[in-house]
Amino acid sequence: MSNKYDHLTHEELVSLLVKRDASRKFGLVWERDEIEHENALNNDFVTVELDESNSVGDAPYENLIIEGDNFDALRFLKTIYSGSVKCIYIDPPYNTGNKDFVYNDHYIDSDDTYRHSTWLEFLYRRLELAKDLLSESGVLLVSINDENRAALELLLDEILPGKRAGSFVWRSRQGDNRPKGAYLSVNHEHVLVYAMPEFRFIGAEKTFDMYSNPDDDPRGEWRTSDLTGPASSLERPNTFYPIHNPNTDIWYPCNPDRVWIYATEKNLKDNQTLRAKTIEQLIEEGRIIFPKDPKYMVWDSIEALKTAIENGDVPKSGSGSSLLRTDMADLDFYVGKKIGWGIPAYKRYRSEINETVQPLSSWIRPTSEKNYIEAQDHAEIVSGYTDEGSKLLRQIFDEKVFNFPKPLSLMQHLIEQATTGDDIILDFFAGTGTTGHAVLQQNKEDGQKRRFILVSSTEANVSEPHKNICQDVTAERIKRVINGYAKTAGTGGNFAYMRTKRIPMEEVHVDIQHDQIWYTLQLLHSNAVSSYQQNQPIHILEMEESRLIYLESLSDALIKELIEMISKDHKSTVIYTWQPKMIEEHLFSNHVHIEQIPEYILKRFGEQK
Template identity: 30%
Template sequence: MPQTTQAAVQSLVDRAIKLGDRQLAADIRAFAQQRQFGLVFEHNRPERMRLYGKKVGRGDVVQVLPERGKKEDAESQLLWLVKSVSGGVAELEPYRTLAYDENDGEPREAALEDVVAVAEYDQPIYAGLRETGRVERGGDKPYQVVINGENYHALETLAFAYAGKVDCIYIDPPYNTGARDWKYNNDYVGGDDAYRHSKWLAFMERRLKLAKQLLNPQDSVLIVTIDEKEYARLELLLESVFPNATGIQTVSITINKNGVARGNQFKRADEYAIFCFIGDAAPCQVDRKLYSVEFGELEEKVAADESGSRSQRKVRWEWLLRGGPNAARTARPNLFYPIYIDEKTATIRELGESLSLEQDWTKFPEKPGLRAIWPIRTDGREATWRISQGALQAKLDRGCAKVGEYNKKSDRYSLLYLGDSQEERLKNGEIKLVGKAEDGSLLLEEQGERSAIPTTVWSGTQFSAGEYGSRYIKRFIGERHFTFPKSLYATELSLASVIADKPDALVVDFFSGSGTTAHAVMRLNHQDGGRRRSISITNNEVSEDEAKKLTKRGLRQGDPEWEALGICQYVTKPRVTAAITGKTPDGDPIKGDYKFTDEFPMADGFEENAVFYDLTYQDPDAVELGVAFEEIAPLLWLRAGSHGLVIEREAAGYEVADAYGVLFDFAAINGFAEAAKAAGVGCAYVVTDDTARYASVKAQLPGVDVVRLYENYLQSFKIAAEDAVR
């Protein structure tokens, strides 16, 4: 891809720095800033964000909410400075700066319950997370994370935990169609707004700049879906924000083959996914037969393809342990039996008899030299194996069953077998037999001709937004309303096209809506046994119509009745939970099967974990003094990999969990270092304002990511705010 003019300027700056002439580099930058290349729009329109839930104090900038039962108006958009707070009342005076002089009112008082703190995008905020629930079915796998909060501030928060660590960002932002589908400064943007495009571009640019901080500069991809209203401007904006991207390509996806009427225009049948490749990132090979993709002509995988080694798909072996709500021992007692393995050779040696429901498996006698593996879930529930002893023995004889990985922490073995469909593919040559392992199991690999790099036009029934978006989501959350969800399979293929070869990928979606991205990530994990993580950020807004109804009832944002109907609480959390458990919010098994690839009952759910958070706003002084640890704690856990236990509260001396540790008192350094090494933690936090003490901890823990609290936390938010205006 040829360099943009802006990229060429940056190249000159880089060359000047390499030559040691920093003055020349500064002169080139100064000249470039006097010119506007490519996309031109109004950058300096302010974006103000209400900090619902933040405790209002002296010095805060606030807005006064309308009386209950009345809608927002010009008066409620005025800014006020809090002079003092006493007895539940805030004393306010008009807030005026060089950039803002709209409030010409007189000083006034307002009840604290009627005021809400406000921050402009370039003002540093200090955020934390408060857990609101979790679902656990994935053992020691990392958690899928859902954050309810304003996405700009949530991105600033993630910069502390994940700067430069994210493999893929997938977003489906508001399309700016003029249909009042998004807000700017707490007001919907209509089609008659003369600054509609500039507001949208400024809104997007600020978030993309923060997203850029998260992406791995060596190898990552940003995916943005959009329709024809803004795609041309969006491509130019991406070129501006990511001048060093190695490639930007647009894929057309047919989401409604019949088209949607657009007045006196052509019917719209497709939308676009723009892929922005960074560093060494490149499209992955995808299995076209499994996806049933109607790509047309595809770029076939050939032996000479240099990217082939990074894109080969593994042959999938199934978990022998049955999952889902129909997996209980009581449902199929004949499939509850012991499997005896030899731990020294990691082989299956014998298959035991089925136990009746009355028999207690814990009292069943062991066999000398062997270990009995029972179909017990990670949470202790009794389940069943997927196939009978006879069928399993036949697969063992063919080399199509084996012992999987051993989890040292949980002291559990996984047992795997090759499904009938995979054996059929082996027979017809779609899977190649390359040998046998020491345990007698088959060594297999996919035949190359099954894989291909997609073209830039995707057309197939699985991409239908109606069939596999709007109607699909009802299977999981019933009649709870959500407009325009993406097709699960369109999102899944978008992600697979760039992270199929990254089983531990970290994916972020900061316009997550109903949670389709998290759902797709879990589907990919199910297909290849991956441990990919997703972080889904959504707010808890209600629709415009719902807001009018709630306002008439005298309710406001923040009230429990209002929040219960917001996107995150009403749609995202229930959808992610249902996908994992296989049950609707009413407790009924989800009807139907997944299609196109990896077909299995939706009621089986996923062997995954998920945790849900609300974004909170912290006082930086309280953070620095260490009295806000409980809401900073989840960020420490996220940075350490989001798996295992969370250190929720301060402890005397230190605390060590599965993946990280926190040293609260430097006097306990020796014990902390020993405990951290014994646990094999990858991250350590040190609460100290002494540089020498911090360096001492780093020296004792080589190879460990040692982070200084609370300086690193506070500095992260300051940097994020500064980068927003660059």
């Protein structure tokens, strides 16, 4: 196959590559082997198998725990859940120099030119797959430490350009007596937020306690609001003017450091139009609240006024600075007039509020400050320290099973703010299963039906060949949470325990098993999975408005049975079969759709580059 480099000699190609590698680039640069990357994606097919002995609760299982390399799991999940996941939360390895990588795909060796190449390529492959799982209202939340935050943000900016919404700052511990460089004790982490176009956090309902209607205003309840803005008289000279109360003939000077946010008709140029109303219009409409029984003063001369300014006996701002100053160009305007103390306010009606909720603060407060937070009018996440997660794990397992797990409170509040209803939450670095625990606990508290997908590896190695973190920690924790532990009532719920399986692409037609097909089809149509019944030629899943049928084999008797079943109702039916032409010859119905196996699944699996 020809390409644009065919005309170049070997020496010219080498020279071009050297120049390209030496050129300066904006953004993140790391080493990667493009061909090896492509092979890792395209040389095999990924499916799943159900282990009912490790599953919990009654089928159909709506939650999933998947044992396997999360690279494989994401490739399978993309087949099923593309564009369907509301929240992805991950707490990936932090590139600390420890043996963080226990996964199966290949990495560039220790002689990397760029320090973070291995770690970045490791995350890049997974996040490239994960981004396609997010719905249009979805969000990606990623925990990271301070040291690696910058590199990870640049990586995410490349994967999800324009989707960065911000970050949370979480205080992970009270302090550290082992400070690093500059004698700085790092006791916080970050949760990066990358949001799709339609996502927004739930926030907190605004309180309307400050609204009332003491004057029986027919426009409804109202509250006073500030009439000034952050600009000074030098920045906005046109809105630096005194406000006149026509009922009392009192003038209220403007703060030179915070001028009014509304213009006056006196400063408008000919034919000038405004988007907002003028102060005169607002006064006429009764929208300006003047001080009741105000103190005022009349200075008969400029000398008397300047003496009052020097003595500090003039109107002042809330911060105590004088509103009248001797260097003001129009100071003589205030001579001979009633000059009032106090500051006029704006009458803001409850009916004018566009948003009924407050946005979520990016500052995560420690649990120790919870009472203080609840007294404030804020939407904030409240979380414990890392030791909260450690104590909870010891309570669940009666022993230490994991270092530095995230606290349940942090995960539960993030899930509460990011999801609702039957949203799907995915964690493909599930570890101790805190995300699944948080989903179950939050559902118990608010009655929602969120679903989780947790992916964890065994982390087996040469010295520990039988080690299985997914089975013995992730799934075991969720099992105990569902059923109850240490005098703590269970949350209820279920999960299917599944394992990924790779099949060489050229062998799929021969090696793929009927149970693997049936699990995949169930998840595609219902986001849930039930057991596979052996030695049955036909498998049927009846849903509320549709029907799924998988045919392992065909016979005249089975075709007759199918025709009778489908003719009884007009329920939308999808039939998956290895021999579609035999079905098409006998079924002519516009509510029946026929797909060929395994071609249909292979097509959905697709080329994931």
